[in-house]
């Protein structure tokens with residue numbers, strides 16, 4: 001008799017494969033104890049973001065009930081939550097984020113904690129348009145914590161990390177603009193090399209750009225995070241073997257950073273934010289900005305210093321503020337953070353009718 005062919009049951013393994021299955025902490029409210037254990041180990045639980053320099057920010061803002069603030073980069077809402085606590089139910093916090101996926105989750109999480117629309121307004125907007133968040137409103141304090149959140153980095157589907165396979169996307173708002181894989185196809189070798197230098201001071205920019213172009217020219221794909229990481233590694237094959245591993249890792253970090261800055265126009269939107277900022281602050285209003293690489297910090301520093309010389313800001317941070325050593329042990333992602341602050345002076349920026357020129361009036 002013919003034996004019935006039975007399909008061998010596929011071994012699924014004991015470990016969950018998908019990001020969603022893998023991390024219980026993705027639902028932090030449900031798995032509080034797991035989350036606490038991970039935090040104690042100095043790690044960031046998946047699906048969460050640990051806010052940086054919170055005490056320094058709160059001390060500087062000195063938030064009083066009744067004030068109006070803006071969190072320009074809501075993320076997981078860690079900073080927002082602490083600022084809302086300080087408002088004590090009076091006043092208002094506006095918050096913006098370009099990320100439609102995470103900002104909605106955060107809005108719901110904060111609403112469950114009792115921070116509904118009467119005290120918190122969440123807008124899915126680019127902070128470059130900060131004058132449109134609440135037209136006519138002047139803020140007592142504005143916070144911008146630049147870059148990406150841990151949730152965005154840890155989710156392979158967003159393509160922010162070369163450590164896991166995923167589509168080479170890197171957009172903070174996946175519904176707008178073009179993914180990084182498409183940008184790579186569009187840029188010439190010279191443009192790509194220049195972009196790697198400008199956005200990440202990449203020392204091997206020429207070699208990486210040449211390797212990317214060669215792979216694409218030969219019909220090879222660079223559609224995923226791993227494919228780009230392989231290409232970067234291949235470009236550094238001339239390095240002595242004992243230096244290579246570390247150099248590849250750093251070059252991958254810088255390449256991904258440069259592409260992320262490019263697809264999200266990060267320098268342009270930061271520039272527009274800094275330019276509009278004095279116009280939305282009350283006299284005496286305060287701003288704090290957290291940056292994560294030298295290009296961003298340079299822009300913030302230059303803007304604050306230039307506007308202080310013009311009397312628009314009456315005080316600015318003389319030195320950058322760094323998270324404490326203790327905070328960096330607890331949260332290694334804080335290590336590269338630099339904080340700068342400024343206080344709006346009593347001058348108001350006004351446009352001179354017809355000329356478009358800005359004047360400063362007391």
Ligand SMILES: C[S@@+](CC[C@H](N)C(=O)[O-])C[C@H]1O[C@@H](n2cnc3c(N)ncnc32)[C@H](O)[C@@H]1O
Nearest residue numbers: 051073075076077078079097098099126127145
């Ligand atoms: C470092 S995280 C902020 C974390 C947040 N402070 C917290 O406590 O959870 C940066 C966030 O800013 C958002 N973001 C980056 N650039 C933005 C922009 N131009 N406009 C609005 N949001 C932006 C990102 O989507 C991300 O959610």
